[in-house]
Each structure stands twice: as structure tokens, then as C-alpha cells.
Amino acid sequence: MNKTVANAEEAIRDITDNMTLMLGGFGLCGIPENCITALVKKGVKGLTCIANNAGVDDFGIGLLLQQHQVKKMIASYVGENAEFERQLLSGELEVELIPQGTLATRCMAAGYGMPAIFTPAGVGTEIAIGKESRKFIVDGAEKEFLMEYAFDADFAIVKAWKGDTQGNLVFRETARNFNPLMAMAGKITIAEVEELVQPGELNPDHIHTPGIYVHRIFQGVDYEKRIEQRTVRKKN
């Protein structure tokens, strides 16, 4: 059950033009840096990317945008990216904005084999247009929910802190975010990790993503882990 591949290039070898990819991370936190670099190098085009954000101009998914590799972006928030804005306004890039909880839950639904979920997010807004809605009794009162479908992605690409060769993953702090959800949701799931260990080295009670969901794993290199908003306080 060894799922180790040599590096990002090998992990993404069969990602081709026009595929749908999920990419883990929140802002620049917990993003699969190595695979993004490899996708830029490979030059695949026409990608549909499902990710909470679109990176910044020169990092994260922004690198794919620079090379015009993204046809459609599905995200909850795409701020702070001038090239993104330019491509969007020029009609080069298609964007679908989705409430963050809906995005997360549609990933989870795919990983849990649930074809659709119900959420109140977006009821009464333009997000609800064209969507099926339904009322349920919640806490004794009628409440309206939208039906939202599970995502269908060719590949999920996630970043974990540690992983073992069988694909078990452990995330760290808020770098967890969408990663374990997308790891469950890809038809093929690629995990890059800061430290790849042997089976048995991870405590089975601490594993966030069981290896059954992961198809390929490798230890990444040269993590930059860029900080988007460096906020600090002074020591006294």
C-alpha cells in the first residue's frame, strides 16, 4: 500500500488540460506549493480550480493565473489579486463565488458519498437564483434551505504537515482548513507533506485523513509558507 511518488512532477503527471482540480488552503496558509509550481511548469491549460481563494499575484494559485492556465475559478473570496481582476474584467476568466461554508460542505459531501446537502447560506440572495430550495422545521420554526450539490473533481491536491507512505495525513493548526475535506473529495487525491514518515510513526488517533482517501503522496521541498497579513504586537 505504498503510495509514495518521487515528487510533484510525478504526482501530477496525468493532470491534463481542462480538468477540474481542488486545491487546499485558506489564503496562502496550507497550500500545496510544490504541486502548484509543477502545474505551472507542466503548463496545463483550461483548468477549473476549486479553492477557497485565488492566491496573490505572484504566489499560490496566482502563479497559475499569471500563465493563463485557469479557465474557471470556484472560490468564496478572491481579493488582493490584480491579475485575477484583469482577467475577470476582460472576460478571460470565469468566476463562481460560493459561500465559504457551502464550499467546504460540498467538498465534504463528495468525500462522504452524499450527492447533495442543505444549507441556509444564501437564501434570499442572488446565490439562491436557479437553485432548489426547501423548508424544514428547525427548533420549532420553519426555515428555508438551499440544496447544494457535491463537487465532482478529477484531482484534489492537498498539503499536510506529516504523512505516511500509506497516505495517512496529519495537518497542523489552521493549515488544516479545506485540506482534509478536499482530500476526501478528489477522484484522485495527491498529498504533499512537509515530512513523510513510515507506517506506524503517526499515532492512529491523531490522523485527520485516513490513507484510503489518498492516492499519491510525496515529501515536498523548499516550502516558502508566505504570510499574507503579517500582524504582530510589540513585546511591552
Place this chain on the structure above:
Amino acid sequence: MNKTVANAEEAIRDITDNMTLMLGGFGLCGIPENCITALVKKGVKGLTCIANNAGVDDFGIGLLLQQHQVKKMIASYVGENAEFERQLLSGELEVELIPQGTLATRCMAAGYGMPAIFTPAGVGTEIAIGKESRKFIVDGAEKEFLMEYAFDADFAIVKAWKGDTQGNLVFRETARNFNPLMAMAGKITIAEVEELVQPGELNPDHIHTPGIYVHRIFQGVDYEKRIEQRTVRKKN
């Protein structure tokens, strides 16, 4: 945010007749022994119990059955319990059998604020009778799913390995099972733990149930942890 109570008696103080309770555990593994004992002592009657199993004659939920405290049992499997069988056949006890995955997911749905979920479990069987069903396209083929509603429980009573005074919980091995799901699903959630620690003593990456879901916590005593099927192999 200290949620500590002294003991099981105090934790269950306001559980009254005819309430609906969720009880964690799989078989006799990971069951809230202290609270069950306290419920027997308190003598509340007419309970609806949601739990994967119904215990054995003289342990677990079986103790509540002995005292005729259970009106209705919602479970996936109720084997190995003669008193249960007697009460069921005499019409004293009402039983609703639910597929195990449906049971688990209806708990999760409650904890995740989803009023209903879709599952293929039970399609074409007597479980589907009277239930709304719906077809979705899955992997290119039409597949039928049942709509199943989130549970609505007055109290969830769970057992964890460790917990801190803010209600954060860590489970151990297969004693996790339904516990974290029910912990999320109760209107009021009571957790009994083998070891109660101070905030900061649990690694925040290892917490299975964040304290926001837990209302009362205490360190249990005298855990018997009975084994239902002792299976072993000989050395050499």
C-alpha cells in the same frame, strides 16, 4: 468557560421523564458508564434512547432496560439482550432499527446544522417505506437516495478518553465511534472522561470534539470497560 460538574448525578440532574437521549458507544466500547448508572439511580422513565446498540442484559443500556426506563430504542443492532427481546415481544418496548451509517450521519447532520441528508442505504427495502427518495447522477449513472432527517435529542451523553475543563474531547481507538457525532448533536451535551485536564494540556491539533459542542464535563470513576467478545490468539 469552565464546564466541569462534580459527577454524573450533577451532570444528569435535569434529565426528566420522556426525554430523548443519545448515548455514545459501539457495543460496550466507549459507553458513558457513569451516566448510565446515574440514570438508573435517578429512575427517569419513558426515555427514547438513540444509540447504536442496546447493551447486554446487565451492562450498558441493558441496565436502563432492566428498570423499564426505556420507552423507545433507536439503534442499528440490538443483539444479545434477552430482556430487550422480552420487552419488545411483549409490546412494552418500541424499537426503530436504522442502518448504522444512516444513524451516524443523522447525528452528524444535527451537529452540522443540516436538516436532512441523502443516503442510498435502505433503498428498495422496507426501510424506505414512507420515506422521500430522490435520484441523483453519481459517477455518470442515476442512483436513488433516501432523504433522512437530522436527529433531535434533548441530551447527548458521551464518553471520551481525555477532556479539558472547557469541554474539548479526545477519544481513543475504536472507543471513538459514535461519541464525537453525538457530542455535536445534543441540545445539551454531557461528556464523561477518564482523565479531566486543564485547558492547554490537550494538543489543539489532536482534539476530536471542540469544547463549543460540550456543555458539561466530569471525570468518571470506576470504569469497568467490559469486553463483549473476548477473542485472542495464543503466543506461538
Place this chain on the structure above:
Amino acid sequence: MLDKIGIAKRIAKEIRNGYYVNLGIGIPTLVANYIPKGMSVVLQSENGLLGMGPFPFEGEENPDLINAGKQTITTVPGSAFFDSAMSFGMIRSRKVDLTILGAMEVSDNGDIANWKIPGKMVKGMGGAMDLVASAKNIIVAMQHVNKAGESKLLTKCELPLTGVACVKKIVTELAVLDITPEGFRLLERAPGISVEQIKNATQGRLIIEGEIPEMVID
């Protein structure tokens, strides 16, 4: 008239001991600085953290530890990390006691608009639609009027909505108001602000009953 810090301080007084609170970006973030001492409050950050602490000391920033505004932060004892589905799960199941967020417009039935201005680049709703659709209690921190002097407390929002009939209370530079079935109910005036000034700055239905006290802050 209140400044941003004044609004944050006034909102902080709405927090109760034992609350789990989600703070939006902007003025709501400032509220954390004014939670009364001795009160036990847990801050939720919807990117996956309960128990958010202050910004880190210089040199101790951790790229793996950020809040929903992508700012480097710290944790407090008792914190817990989780994934985004569980995060919005606890929001949807109403485990978060209080949500504080900014708005561009609020209507007198509690509709809120805070994510999109037609003709301008839309950055996205992030978690705002999930939060407003599910929160038990939403307090909005906002400016009473826009730069042109036009009211942002309206009969009906003109901007695309983020959520409907969800806001419970509003704190502006001029006033504190509740949302009631009859419209905005004036509760308090900012220091030095008259009821007349608030009336003039409010386009939506405004209920004024009895003497309206001036806010007490600090």
C-alpha cells in the same frame, strides 16, 4: 459621535460570560480588545480555530496560524483546531452565541448587504452568507450614513443582499438600535448626538419610545 474604537467598545458590552463569538474583519476585530476583564469568552475564527488569541509578538509569527482575515495570530489555552466543514457546521448548528460583522446597508426588517457593489470588482462573500444565515445573534458594526450623507439604515437594501431578516442589533457612530417587527428601535444615542440627528440619518422605519439615554462607554 463614536469613532471606530468607540463602536468596538460599545459592542463589547453586549458580550456575556461564556459566549462563543465570531468576529468579522474591520471594526468587529477590534471588539476583542475591549472584552471586559474576567469574562470568559472564546473567539471562533471560521478558518478553523476556537480560542483565538492576540497577534503574536514580533518574530513569533507562524504561517500555519492565521485568522479568517489571513492575519497572523496566536492561540489561548484550551484552543482547538478543526477543518472548514466542522467550522461552518458549528456555525450552522447555532453553537456560536454571537456574530459581529460589518455592513454596507441594513434594512428595518434585518436584511443585510455587505458583500457586493454592482459595477465594482466583487471579491466574494467569504463566510459572511453562512454566518448571517445561521447566527443566533448578529450585531452589525457600521456607519449610519455614507460619505454622501445618505442613510445606510434603510426600508429596503439597495445593494445585493448577504442575508435576510437576520440582524438583531446595530451599533453605528450615532446610535444603538434593535431590529423589531416594527423597524429599527432606537436604544441609545452616541455621546453628543441628538434624537433628531439620528432621525435625519435613518431612512428606514424608526421607533423612538420615551427618553433615549446616551451611551455609557468605559
Place this chain on the structure above:
Amino acid sequence: MLDKIGIAKRIAKEIRNGYYVNLGIGIPTLVANYIPKGMSVVLQSENGLLGMGPFPFEGEENPDLINAGKQTITTVPGSAFFDSAMSFGMIRSRKVDLTILGAMEVSDNGDIANWKIPGKMVKGMGGAMDLVASAKNIIVAMQHVNKAGESKLLTKCELPLTGVACVKKIVTELAVLDITPEGFRLLERAPGISVEQIKNATQGRLIIEGEIPEMVID
């Protein structure tokens, strides 16, 4: 004719390297003992474990570590624990490659009945309905005929169903059969069993094409 161990051994030959496998209670549990050496297979136990190992040595039983049959077990390196929702999540999303379970009846379109006998105490379906409704590949281990000599491979199940049109393959004491749109297709005979005997023991539609080989076990 195969005994229980023979059925388990024959089913073990269906396992491929890299498979994630869920084994039901009874004969399916025995299959674990006959997985070909050198093959990397991970066993899923639906109560929340991937990487189930053998029974513990005497004196090393751990009450917190059991399988779905409530038996004390062990783990293997690389195992992972998870809650019941994730467990059935991975089952529903078809991440488990092979499910092996017992049955009381199977019909020639792949319906299965294995949870309830009218008039007898019903213990419950446990995880069986979830497993059969979602599994990519289901092999059933069962007796070809009941004690009265009546076939359990039917045109239509008489007992209440567990799932519909889901079984892919059946291994009995007499034969190995696939489920096809045309009915049961006979693949192999048990040692010493004739095609005629299998025909007589099968009430559902049975397809016999060409020479039917005898099973090779061990």
C-alpha cells in the same frame, strides 16, 4: 463440497494487491487468514478503523479496540481511527474496494437478504444496508441451500431485502457464480461437485456456458 474455510480461501483469491476490504461477520472474517502473502491489503472495520490486525495475544486484549463484530483485535502499522460518520462516508463514497459479507438469500439480479426473518427476533441490520447500497464490489459468502435442501439462490428473494441489485459474485459450498443481467453465471465448481448438482441447487436463472472448471484452492 467446500467447508467454511474452503469458502474463505476461495474468496481470498479475489483480493488484489492494494485493496481496501470490509469483511462481514462469520465466514467473511475468516477470509483475512488467507490473504496471499506479500499482498498489501488494508482491512476496514466500520466501527472506525482502517488497518485491522489479528486478535490480540492472550492478556493483551484492549476494551477500547474492537471490530464491528465487537471482538477484541489489534492494529497494524499505518492504521487510522475515525468516527462512524467518516467510516460510512468512505463506504458511501466507494473508497472501499471490496465488501465481503454473508447472506441468507440472493436473487439472480443481485438482490440480497441477510438481516431479517419474519417471525423471528430481529436484531437489526447494523451496517449491512449501508455497505450493500454503496460498495463497488460485493462478494457474498453463503450456503447454496438451506437445511431443508431448498435453494437460497433465487429468482426473487423471499425474505425482506437488505439491498437491491448489488451483489457481484457469490461463493458457496458448491460453486462460484457471477451476477449478470441474464442471471447467475456459473464460473467454477467446488471439488467433487457436478454441474448437475449445482443446477439442482439453484432456483434462480443459471447460465452455464462451456466447460465449467473445478476450483483451485491453495
